Amino acid sequence: xxxxxxxxxxxxxxxxxxxxxxxxxxxxxxxxxxxxxxxxxxxxxxxxxxxxxxxxxxxxxxxxxxxxxxxxxxxxxxxxxxxxxxxxxxxxxxxxxxxxxxxxxxxxxxxxxxxxxxxxxxxxxxxxxxxxxxxxxxxxxxxxxxxxxxxxxxxxxxxxxxxxxxxxxxxxxxxxxxx
Amino acid sequence: xxxxxxxxxxxxxxxxxxxxxxxxxxxxxxxxxxxxxxxxxxxxxxxxxxxxxxxxxxxxxxxxxxxxxxxxxxxxxxxxxxxxxxxxxxxxxxxxxxxxxxxxxxxxxxxxxxxxxxxxxxxxxxxxxxxxxxxxxxxxxxxxxxxxxxxxxxxxxxxxxxxxxxxxxxxxxxxxxxxxxxxxxxxxxxxxxxxxxxxxxxxxxxxxxxxxxxxxxxxxxxxxxxxxxxxxxxxxxxxxxxxxxxxxxxxxxxxxxxxxxxxxxxxxxxxxxxxxxxxxxxxxxxxxxxxxxxxxxxxxxxxxxxxxxxxxxxxxxxxxxxxxxxxxxxxxxxxxxxxxxxxxxxxxxxxxxxxxxxxxxxxxxxxxxxxxxxxxxxxxxxxxxxxxxxxxxxxxxxxxxxxxxxxxxxxxxxxxxxxxxxxxxxxxxxxxxxxxxxxxxxxxxxxxxxxxxxxxxxxxxxxxxxxxxxxxxxxxxxxxxxxxxxxxxxxxxx
Ligand code: SF4
Numbered sequence: 140x141x142x143x144x145x146x147x148x149x150x151x152x153x154x155x156x157x158x159x160x161x162x163x164x165x166x167x168x169x170x171x172x173x174x175x176x177x178x179x180x181x182x183x184x185x186x187x188x189x190x191x192x193x194x195x196x197x198x199x200x201x202x203x204x205x206x207x208x209x210x211x212x213x214x215x216x217x218x219x220x221x222x223x224x225x226x227x228x229x230x231x232x233x234x235x236x237x238x239x240x241x242x243x244x245x246x247x248x249x250x251x252x253x254x255x256x257x258x259x260x261x262x263x264x265x266x267x268x269x270x271x272x273x274x275x276x277x278x279x280x281x282x283x284x285x286x287x288x289x290x291x292x293x294x295x296x297x298x299x300x301x302x303x304x305x306x307x308x309x310x311x312x313x314x315x316x317x318x
Numbered sequence: 319x320x321x322x323x324x325x326x327x328x329x330x331x332x333x334x335x336x337x338x339x340x341x342x343x344x345x346x347x348x349x350x351x352x353x354x355x356x357x358x359x360x361x362x363x364x365x366x367x368x369x370x371x372x373x374x375x376x377x378x379x380x381x382x383x384x385x386x387x388x389x390x391x392x393x394x395x396x397x398x399x400x401x402x403x404x405x406x407x408x409x410x411x412x413x414x415x416x417x418x419x420x421x422x423x424x425x426x427x428x429x430x431x432x433x434x435x436x437x438x439x440x441x442x443x444x445x446x447x448x449x450x451x452x453x454x455x456x457x458x459x460x461x462x463x464x465x466x467x468x469x470x471x472x473x474x475x476x477x478x479x480x481x482x483x484x485x486x487x488x489x490x491x492x493x494x495x496x497x498x499x500x501x502x503x504x505x506x507x508x509x510x511x512x513x514x515x516x517x518x519x520x521x522x523x524x525x526x527x528x529x530x531x532x533x534x535x536x537x538x539x540x541x542x543x544x545x546x547x548x549x550x551x552x553x554x555x556x557x558x559x560x561x562x563x564x565x566x567x568x569x570x571x572x573x574x575x576x577x578x579x580x581x582x583x584x585x586x587x588x589x590x591x592x593x594x595x596x597x598x599x600x601x602x603x604x605x606x607x608x609x610x611x612x613x614x615x616x617x618x619x620x621x622x623x624x625x626x627x628x629x630x631x632x633x634x635x636x637x638x639x640x641x642x643x644x645x646x647x648x649x650x651x652x653x654x655x656x657x658x659x660x661x662x663x664x665x666x667x668x669x670x671x672x673x674x675x676x677x678x679x680x681x682x683x684x685x686x687x688x689x690x691x692x693x694x695x696x697x698x699x700x701x702x703x704x705x706x707x708x709x710x711x712x713x714x715x716x717x718x719x720x721x722x723x724x725x726x727x728x729x730x731x732x733x734x735x736x737x738x739x740x741x742x743x744x745x746x747x748x749x750x751x752x753x754x755x756x757x758x759x760x761x762x763x764x765x766x767x768x769x770x771x772x773x774x775x776x777x778x779x780x781x782x783x784x785x786x787x788x789x790x791x792x793x794x795x796x797x798x799x800x801x802x803x804x805x806x807x808x809x810x811x812x
Contacts, residue, residue, distance in 0.1 A: 152370070156393020156494045162442070163493055165480045169473065172462050182442060183460040201370070231390040234375040243371030248599050251373065252714060252727035254606075255598045255615060262602035264350055264365050289393065289494050318497055 143176040144303055145191040149212060150181060151205040152232045152272055153198025156289045157223035161195075163292025174303060188212060193302070194219045199229040200273045202266040213279040218302070221281045222295070224288040226274065231288075233272040240270055283308070287317060323744040326352050326361035349764055351747060357754055362747040364740050364768060369604040373726045381410050381700075381717050385499050388713065391730070394438070396495050397431035397486055398706030398731075401568070402713040404499035405702030409589075410717055411501045412694025419687030420503035425568050426679045427489035427498055428704070432567060433523075433672040434482025435707035436624075436665050440530065441475020444662060447766050448537050453759030471533075474526050478669075481523050485676060488512045503691030513680055520677045524638070527670040531642055534663050547749075549658035549742040549767035552577035554610065554619065555626035556734065558705045561585060563632030565639075565671065567705035573630055574610055574620065579654050582610060588703035591712055597729065605736050608729060619737035622709025623771060628664035629654035636678070639671035658742050658770035696721070706731045708771070735771050742767040 150158055158181060164171065179188040188194075194216030200206055213219055224230040235243050249257045275281060285298055294314040301308045326332060332352035352361040372391060379387065384403040389396035401424055408416065416424075446459045449468060465472040483493045488508060490496025498504050538545045559573040560566035571585035572594070586594055597606040598615045609618030620626070629650075634640040646667060649655060655664075679685055702713045709731035716725040746767045751760050 154390050154393040154396075156390070156396065159393045159438075160494055162438070162479070163483060165483075166473070166476055168476060169465060169469070172465055177460070177462060183457075183462070185456065231387065232370050235371040238371070238374050240371075243374040244369070246374040246377075247369070247371065248606075251597070252725070253592055253596045255596045255609075256600075258599055258601060260599065260601045260604050262365075264348070264363075264602055265604065268369060288390070292493070318492065318495075 144174060144193060145178050145189070146175045146180070146193045146195065147178040147188050147191045147212065147216060148180040148195040149197070149208055151196060151198035151209065151226070151275070152201035153223060153225040153230070155181075155197070157197035157226075160223075160287075160289035160292050161295050164296045165292065167296055171299070188215045191216045192218065195222050196220065196226050196275055197222050198225045199232060200269065200275055200278055201232055202268045204266045206269075206278060209275055209278055218282045219279065220283045220285060220298075221275050222285045223290060224286060227276075227284050227286050228274045229272045233274075236271045240268055244268075286315075290314075323359060323362045323748060324740070329361065332360055349743060349768070351751070351756070351764075353756070357752070357756075359747045359752045362740075362744045362764075363602060364736075364743055365603045372728060376723050376726055379723050381407055381715065381721050381723060382501055384713075384715060384723070385501075386495070386497055388728070389495055391728070393494055395431060395435050395706050395708070397427055397490065398704065398711050399713070400490070400496065400499055401428055402702040402704050402706075402711050403715075404501065405569075405704065406700035406713045406715050407501035408702070409700035410697055410715065410721075412697050413502045413692050414694075415692075416503055417687070417689040417692060418684045419507050419689055420691065422679055422682060422684045423489050423504045423507055424499055426508070426676065426685060427486055427496075428568050429672040429675045429679070430482045430485025430489065432482075432707045433669060433676065434479045434486065436669040436672070437475055437478035437482060439707075440534075440662060440666060440669070441472065441478070444769050445471065445475065447762070447769065448534070448662070452762050452766050456758060459762075474530070478523060478526055478530075481519055482672075485516060488516060500691065502693050505690065507687055507690065508685045510686065513686065516676070517680050520673065520680065524670065524673045524677065527666065527673045528638060528642075531663070531666045531670060534666050535645070538659065538663060545659045546655075546657050548763075549746050549770065550656050551658075551738065551741045551745050552656050553621040553738050553741070554582065554613070555630050555654065556610070556620045556622050557627045557630045557710055558588070558703065559585070559631060565627060565631040565634045567627075569704070572703075572710070575630060575654070577654065577656065579629070582613070588712070589701045591701065591703065591714075595712075595729070597733075603736070605733050606729075607736050608734055609737070619741075620734070621738040622731055622734040623661065623707075624665040624668050625655065625661040626709065627705060628667055634667075634671050636671050636674035638674055639667055642667045642670060658767050661770040708732055709734050732771070739768055739771050742771070 177183050178191050179185045188211055194212040196212060200209060221227050225232060244259045248259045287294060291314060294310060297310055297314060298308060329352055332354055334350060334352055336350050348365045350363050351359060354360055384407055385400050388403045389399040391399050442461045445464055450459055486496060487493045490498035498506060554574060554576055556574045558566055558570040560570045572588055573584045574582040576582055594611055595608050596611045597608045599606055609615045610620060628643060628646060634643055646663060699716045704711055711731050712729040714727040715723055718724045743764050746763050750763055
């Protein structure tokens with residue numbers, strides 16, 4: 140059997156729904172693991188990414204760490220895919236872009252309901268937030284965009300199988316039809 | 319007492335060890351440990367650096383968007399947010415009682431959700447630690463390893479989760495981020511075909527859930543002393559309870575008990591939560607630290623989720639889960655169990671209860687009813703609370719005369735467990751890691767303790783190792799798209 144295809148995934152400023160949708164391929168995951176080997180993903184304990192054939196990114200870029208992880212993925216992955224509305228255009232987290240970051244932080248940590256000991260967290264262990272939330276293609280080159288919030292398990296399955304088999308990627312209507 | 323490890327007296331001279339990202343949990347977290355020259359642990363913290371600002375950016379949005387908008391907080395338990403927001407918007411549209419069809423379809427959705435989430439957590443995320451041992455090889459210690467070595471167990475996990483997802487699809491229209499619940503009701507009920515489809519596999523789901531409990535009990539008892547003591551921290555418990563004391567996850571009053579099981583309060587109307595729960599801010603985490611107001615921040619922290627719920631309830635109203643609860647309570651010999659790993663056990667009892675409850679609802683003709691929605695006089699404030707898979711979830715919204723959101727407060731389940739998780743890792747750190755050179759298997763023990771809470775830390779995380787003073791975000795073409803500057807005081811400017 141040919142060598143397995145190496146896949147890494149990461150969730151940046153997303154809700155994990157796109158990762159859950161990947162698991163919505165259900166039993167087909169039992170076949171998938173015959174073809175691919177998972178490198179760094181939230182479901183393995185590998186914490187730093189190695190050389191990979193395919194990288195899948197959920198979520199946009201909201202803080203300094205997201206930028207670092209994204210660049211690291213670009214460096215190590217031959218093909219990089221933006222999965223879901225958040226990665227493609229910032230999605231719901233980007234709704235904060237219409238406010239100043241400071242306003243958002245103050246609402247949560249100073250003016251919030253039932254707050255005790257108010258103050259914006261600022262320990263050095265806490266990441267620097269970016270002023271705005273950005274789609275990932277503003278930071279690195281992206282090879283494929285898979286829209287949806289989230290794309291369904293079937294859509295992801297079509298994408299993965301056609302990509303792995305080297306076929307042109309196309310979807311039946313039902314798989315790119317949204318709420 | 320391990321809380322001493324929250325803050326080291328002189329952090330400067332200490333070695334910093336970091337676990338990042340914490341894996342096989344939903345979302346991102348990070349643990350920092352500070353050790354002195356003899357490897358004694360001086361500080362241990364779980365940081366959650368998730369910040370998305372929902373409370374701010376939903377201001378100005380119309381109230382009816384809330385159930386579909388706010389669920390985008392979390393793709394693992396979107397139904398919890400969908401329904402908590404829907405319960406709050408019910409109040410906004412002046413409705414105190416839904417039609418039987420609406421309540422039952424929502425309940426079915428919620429049981430389906432809890433079922434899939436618990437299956438995911440046990441089989442996909444935690445079973446590798448339990449089946450292979452905490453010190454198993456890193457590349458093998460995951461669900462793919464389980465698929466290879468225990469294909470039957472893995473396949474069941476996959477199919478159990480699938481079943482829960484299908485219950486959600488039938489009731490919400492879509493597996494993730496569905497649209498079933500609307501202010502004052504639901505937008506669809508269950509058709510005859512859908513009912514038949516779900517009934518087909520339900521008995522198998524009940525049987526597999528029971529067998530999963532037996533598997534967990536076997537693992538637990540094989541090394542009982544260790545499993546009882548691992549990350550065992552006494553905590554107050556908080557959760558929702560039906561008015562007759564039965565286990566409840568969709569609608570009831572709040573009950574809090576102390577570590578010995580004595581009542582702190584009971585049947586509190588959750589719309590009064592502001593009087594009972596306060597949230598402390600600590601500068602090193604974006605996740606707040608809630609506590610029971612009358613006990614204060616030091617004594618008032620509590621645990622939520624399966625362990626709290628099973629300890630807290632008087633009984634289950636489904637027979638098989640009730641039988642399992644008796645076994646579980648017997649293990650505590652009259653006192654609530656506080657061991658982190660007992661959480662897995664209690665979670666699976668809930669898995670079984672959900673399967674039984676789904677079956678009961680599928681046999682209830684109301685789920686096929688046509689009376690879906692009611693409306694009343696608009697009100698300005700709505701507070702929706704329920705038990706999400708990981709624990710009590712609070713949604714609080716206030717709207718203006720145009721129906722636009724003016725104020726919002728969300729306390730998610732994992733936030734409720736913030737202090738309890740921190741106490742658990744400190745317990746593990748002082749018990750197993752103190753004075754030792756830290757290796758990967760030792761560090762995984764910290765993660766095992768965190769994983770037991772099934773935290774949903776969903777979203778962005780991380781510190782930049784050595785804090786640069788200025789960071790620029792440069793796009794693919796080399797143009798600066800964002801820039802920030804951190805002052806020595808910690809204040810961030812852009
Ligand atoms: S695209 Fe939707 S499902 Fe995916 S991470 Fe964003 S909010 Fe979640």
